[in-house]
Amino acid sequence: KQEVTQIPAALSVPEGENLVLNCSFTDSAIYNLQWFRQDPGKGLTSLLLIQSSQREQTSGRLNASLDKSSGRSTLYIAASQPGDSATYLCAVCGTGTASKLTFGTGTRLQVTL
Amino acid sequence: SQTIHQWPATLVQPVGSPLSLECTVEGTSNPNLYWYRQAAGRGLQLLFYSVGIGQISSEVPQNLSASRPQDRQFILSSKKLLLSDSGFYLCAWSPGGGQPQHFGDGTRLSIL
Numbered sequence: 276k277q278e279v280t281q282i283p284a285a286l287s288v289p290e291g292e293n294l295v296l297n298c299s300f301t302d303s304a305i306y307n308l309q310w311f312r313q314d315p316g317k318g319l320t321s322l323l324l325i326q327s328s329q330r331e332q333t334s335g336r337l338n339a340s341l342d343k344s345s346g347r348s349t350l351y352i353a354a355s356q357p358g359d360s361a362t363y364l365c366a367v368c369g370t371g372t373a374s375k376l377t378f379g380t381g382t383r384l385q386v387t388l
Numbered sequence: 389s390q391t392i393h394q395w396p397a398t399l400v401q402p403v404g405s406p407l408s409l410e411c412t413v414e415g416t417s418n419p420n421l422y423w424y425r426q427a428a429g430r431g432l433q434l435l436f437y438s439v440g441i442g443q444i445s446s447e448v449p450q451n452l453s454a455s456r457p458q459d460r461q462f463i464l465s466s467k468k469l470l471l472s473d474s475g476f477y478l479c480a481w482s483p484g485g486g487q488p489q490h491f492g493d494g495t496r497l498s499i500l
Contacts, residue, residue, distance in 0.1 A: 309489070311491075317493060317494065318478055318492050318494045319478065319480075321490065364432070366432075366489075375447075376434065376489060377434075378433075380430065380431040381431065
């Protein structure tokens with residue numbers, strides 16, 4: 276059974292800092308890995324999707340990497356801003372046709388002024 | 389463009405009452421549809437998924453059921469709610485085949 280772990284559970288950084296969020300998964304037989312953002316009381320917003328054959332994806336100040344063989348992914352946020360404050364969720368997609376996602380419990384990020 | 393609608397946004401129900409949450413997707417055909425629950429302090433748990441009309445797969449045994457009466461409509465139901473059914477319920481869709489999942493805004497369900 277796939278298990279996804281995210282470290283740290285919570286993180287507080289001053290504005291402008293670069294930061295790294297970590298995600299690890301137990302079964303390397305994945306189709307892809309997706310990073311989401313969740314604001315309090317809201318749904319999920321997809322940030323980046325990395326296919327299993329890819330090593331990284333970039334969108335603006337966000338860069339996600341994937342090392343499938345070691346079961347790890349990182350989300351790098353450059354020059355953090357208060358608007359980046361949210362919970363960040365990592366999810367892995369299994370190889371079945373239903374594209375089921377297994378989620379980590381998230382990292383709650385606060386960027387302070 | 390595709391959009392996903394989920395309602396109601398919040399719901400307060402007494403124990404033992406029935407439940408019906410609805411989710412619809414616009415702008416696409418034959419999507420995969422999913423229901424997730426996010427309990428307080430816990431991660432998102434997949435409850436049901438559907439790859440086509442009338443095709444429902446359950447991931448965990450529970451007090452809930454799901455139905456897909458139309459291609460782009462997914463309904464989460466219960467005949468009698470339990471206190472443990474409280475949580476944040478999210479509907480999602482994907483084009484299938486490992487493509488990104490897109491989520492609705494969620495329903496906050498409180499059971500009294």
